[in-house]
Amino acid sequence: MTIEQALKTRSESKCELCSSENNLAVYAVPASEDKSAGCCVLLCDTCRGQLENPETTDENHWRCLNDTMWSQVPAVQVMVYRQLKRLSTKTDWAMDLVDMMYLEDNVKEWAEKGLVEEEQASIPTRDANGAILQAGDSVTIIKDLPVKGSSMVIKRGTPVRNISLTDNPLHIQGRADGVQMVIISAFTKK
Numbered sequence: 100m101t102i103e104q105a106l107k108t109r110s111e112s113k114c115e116l117c118s119s120e121n122n123l124a125v126y127a128v129p130a131s132e133d134k135s136a137g138c139c140v141l142l143c144d145t146c147r148g149q150l151e152n153p154e155t156t157d158e159n160h161w162r163c164l165n166d167t168m169w170s171q172v173p174a175v176q177v178m179v180y181r182q183l184k185r186l187s188t189k190t191d192w193a194m195d196l197v198d199m200m201y202l203e204d205n206v207k208e209w210a211e212k213g214l215v216e217e218e219q220a221s222i223p224t225r226d227a228n229g230a231i232l233q234a235g236d237s238v239t240i241i242k243d244l245p246v247k248g249s250s251m252v253i254k255r256g257t258p259v260r261n262i263s264l265t266d267n268p269l270h271i272q273g274r275a276d277g278v279q280m281v282i283i284s285a286f287t288k289k
Contacts, residue, residue, distance in 0.1 A: 105136040114143035115175045116182075117163040126150070128174050130213035140174050150182070158190055168196055173206045180210040222268040230289045232271060234263050238287035246280065259287065 100108075103125050106115075113120055122144040131138035142150070149156050161182060168179045180200060186193035202210065223231045227241055237260040244253045259273035259282065271284045 102136045106141040110141045115140045116146045119143035130216050168200050177210040224268045224284050226287045226289050227285050241288050
């Protein structure tokens, strides 16, 4: 049985978030351990489109989560929790639903993990002046920085060319004085 068949059986061929029966497709829950049916949901075009493009979110469409939040399927619970958390910054009804929702500890951890990853991806890396840094930019060190694990000190004014971004928006990676290292972005300027 394919993942799509398993999800159609589990959901009775309906969107697992809004119960629509049109244009259904498999959606892998972000920040999942694997891509099995247990880590996927069956979604309609409307739900999938709004999840993939949050700027198109229609708050009224998501009122369906009032019923869906009681699903016994962990992947559905995770998707409902994440969407309600996103909406709770804009609407009181979503905040109330988040407060009422119950998740097992492991399911809540999975749901929170995805929110943290989303949040980190949305925070830009900035230099000391607040300028947004991009991969490939050149920066200059603004104060003398001791290098951990060595007696080396990177002097103020040292250029770092062709930087790369890390998973942490507070850090950049680059070569200073011939040594590849991670540098706190707040100690640089573009």
